[in-house]
Amino acid sequence: MSHKGSCHCGAVAYQAEFETSSLIECNCSICTTRGHLLVPVPAPKFQLLTDPTVLSGYSYGKKVITHYFCPTCGIGVYSSSGDPTRSIMLNARTLEQFWELSTHWERKTYNGKDRHPEFNPKHQNQ
């Protein structure tokens, strides 16, 4: 199913194709601090509809994953390793129909804190 979404100000908009009935709530340091609810989307099924150079990225620790956000409104939109064979993690709260859809979705917790200790340290951006 195809979904559309955007950051708060609209400078970053996307289209994403995915089938899901669940939201992932991860307890690693970045997910905890920013409160995203995640949906995995196969990288080729995620398409930006706006200028990709608008995005800003944040990486920390081993810098394997970049967390992309809008520099105007500050909203995080998705995270990606840049590997086209892997899924990007979409901030489900940026979906146009977040409330309509998520009402019917199960919320699953993911123990990223222990399963990926590399995502855990805060303040290690150097």
Ligand SMILES: [Zn+2]
């Ligand atoms: Zn924005």
